[in-house]
Amino acid sequence: MNFRQSINRPTLHEELVERLRSLIVEDMLKPGEKVPEKELCETFSVSRTPLREALKVLASEGLVTLQANRGARVTDVTREEIKKTFVILARLEQLVGELASVNLSEVGRARIEERHADMVAAFKARGRTTYFQANQDIHNALLEGAGNDILDTHHRMLESRVRRARFMVNLSEERWAQAISEHEDMMVKLRNRDATGLGQVMKTHMENKLAAYMKVLEAEDRESEEP
Amino acid sequence: MNFRQSINRPTLHEELVERLRSLIVEDMLKPGEKVPEKELCETFSVSRTPLREALKVLASEGLVTLQANRGARVTDVTREEIKKTFVILARLEQLVGELASVNLSEVGRARIEERHADMVAAFKARGRTTYFQANQDIHNALLEGAGNDILDTHHRMLESRVRRARFMVNLSEERWAQAISEHEDMMVKLRNRDATGLGQVMKTHMENKLAAYMKVLEAEDRESEEP
DNA sequence: AAACGTAATTATGAATTCATAATTCAGTCA
DNA sequence: TGACTGAATTATGAATTCATAATTACGTTT
Numbered sequence: 238m239n240f241r242q243s244i245n246r247p248t249l250h251e252e253l254v255e256r257l258r259s260l261i262v263e264d265m266l267k268p269g270e271k272v273p274e275k276e277l278c279e280t281f282s283v284s285r286t287p288l289r290e291a292l293k294v295l296a297s298e299g300l301v302t303l304q305a306n307r308g309a310r311v312t313d314v315t316r317e318e319i320k321k322t323f324v325i326l327a328r329l330e331q332l333v334g335e336l337a338s339v340n341l342s343e344v345g346r347a348r349i350e351e352r353h354a355d356m357v358a359a360f361k362a363r364g365r366t367t368y369f370q371a372n373q374d375i376h377n378a379l380l381e382g383a384g385n386d387i388l389d390t391h392h393r394m395l396e397s398r399v400r401r402a403r404f405m406v407n408l409s410e411e412r413w414a415q416a417i418s419e420h421e422d423m424m425v426k427l428r429n430r431d432a433t434g435l436g437q438v439m440k441t442h443m444e445n446k447l448a449a450y451m452k453v454l455e456a457e458d459r460e461s462e463e464p
Numbered sequence: 465m466n467f468r469q470s471i472n473r474p475t476l477h478e479e480l481v482e483r484l485r486s487l488i489v490e491d492m493l494k495p496g497e498k499v500p501e502k503e504l505c506e507t508f509s510v511s512r513t514p515l516r517e518a519l520k521v522l523a524s525e526g527l528v529t530l531q532a533n534r535g536a537r538v539t540d541v542t543r544e545e546i547k548k549t550f551v552i553l554a555r556l557e558q559l560v561g562e563l564a565s566v567n568l569s570e571v572g573r574a575r576i577e578e579r580h581a582d583m584v585a586a587f588k589a590r591g592r593t594t595y596f597q598a599n600q601d602i603h604n605a606l607l608e609g610a611g612n613d614i615l616d617t618h619h620r621m622l623e624s625r626v627r628r629a630r631f632m633v634n635l636s637e638e639r640w641a642q643a644i645s646e647h648e649d650m651m652v653k654l655r656n657r658d659a660t661g662l663g664q665v666m667k668t669h670m671e672n673k674l675a676a677y678m679k680v681l682e683a684e685d686r687e688s689e690e691p
Numbered sequence: 692a693a694a695c696g697t698a699a700t701t702a703t704g705a706a707t708t709c710a711t712a713a714t715t716c717a718g719t720c721a
Numbered sequence: 722t723g724a725c726t727g728a729a730t731t732a733t734g735a736a737t738t739c740a741t742a743a744t745t746a747c748g749t750t751t
Contacts, residue, residue: 248532248704250520274732284706286513289734293477293517294524299617305475306712306733321612324563328555336551385548387526387625391618398614475734501702511736516704533703533742 253291341382568609
């Protein structure tokens with residue numbers, strides 16, 4: 238039995254890392270903005286020490302940028318960096334696919350199929366929130382099913398940097414339909430335990446996400462040029 | 465002109481992260497050992513605050529493990545974790561190869577060829593230290609040539625966890641020769657700007673490193689079983 | 692002597708304090 | 722009016738202090 242869990246009272250800075258990460262990923266703290274140390278200390282009612290420790294950790298993840306004597310700012314992820322991150326994520330996803338094909342239990346696979354059905358239903362009903370949730374669940378389940386916690390850690394780090402980007406991508410109806418079709422493909426490959434196949438699809442899936450995102454951005458660029 | 469450099473006095477905790485990382489990677493602080501907070505404060509003559517900040521960062525990189533109210537220990541990387549790390553590294557190396565093939569300048573490539581020649585010479589003279597250095601330089605140059613700094617960051621993080629492992633691997637004469645031959649292959653692919661090819665070789669190179677490492681460990685296991 | 696319990700010591704997490712760098716803002720001069 | 726100067730204010734990095742958890746040392750009991 239595992240007693241760790243029950244005793245485990247996470248330390249303040251750990252909790253703060255989580256909370257701050259959420260604030261950034263959920264876009265409550267916007268890119269480029271200064272991280273209001275004092276204010277956050279008050280809202281979380283902690284002293285500066287653990288908060289600053291948490292900022293150091295987030296900085297090492299790249300979510301926040303520190304400047305000596307000028308405090309922390311939410312990293313403004315440039316388009317170039319988003320590209321770079323997606324390129325890496327695509328490879329990690331490929332690996333996730335290959336590993337999950339081999340390591341995922343039948344029970345786990347069945348659970349993913351269920352969530353997949355939910356996701357398709359959400360698509361048909363155009364329920365974006367439900368869709369996003371199911372989608373997220375599937376990816377997390379695959380990641381967990383891969384059985385490589387270090388892969389998991391790095392995947393999460395990279396993903397948090399481009400989370401905002403991923404949100405806006407699926408807005409296009411065309412891309413949405415394409416994503417669903419890619420997911421269908423993933424389920425087929427998973428059913429057949431086709432490691433290489435699933436890896437390939439997941440890699441492509443991610444690459445298409447990037448392509449769709451860049452397309453959205455370019456459209457925005459054109460708009461702002463000639464209003 | 466860039467004045468940043470001249471003004472740039474890195475903060476204490478940043479410097480400490482570097483120093484501590486070195487201590488761990490160079491095996492001055494051994495796995496499983498407690499990180500002697502007080503002692504290190506004295507040797508670096510800093511207070512506990514920046515040192516502990518540095519430890520938090522190293523913990524997020526996985527180099528150190530924190531336990532609430534029990535301080536920090538150098539992470540004892542298990543065999544399983546080394547495997548998991550190598551698997552990821554192999555994929556990242558593959559990506560490095562593909563990107564470097566495309567992005568590396570001719571000048572950069574020439575410089576790598578030079579270092580490659582040094583490495584081969586070191587191999588022939590059985591100069592391990594020189595060999596390791598040249599090898600490291602080549603990999604760093606490729607990583608830099610890939611032109612993806614985020615890839616670089618994550619690669620370094622993962623590599624630092626298995627640094628010790630990589631050191632002992634090349635000890636076998638057989639593996640050493642194989643590594644040289646793989647490097648020759650890499651140079652050919654790089655000369656031809658064969659992105660897929662270089663990626664493949666580099667992936668395999670890393671996978672072979674893992675295999676060799678596991679072989680060494682298994683041999684050690686057998687020894688300890690029947691002395 | 693070994694096992695237990697308890698007091699003393701030490702180490703740790705977090706708050707507070709302190710020195711200094713950065714920023715703001717009022718006042719001056721062109 | 723607007724750019725510049727320098728004092729006042731604020732924010733930041735780092736040292737110190739404080740409360741508490743963990744560890745050690747020691748004495749007691751069997």
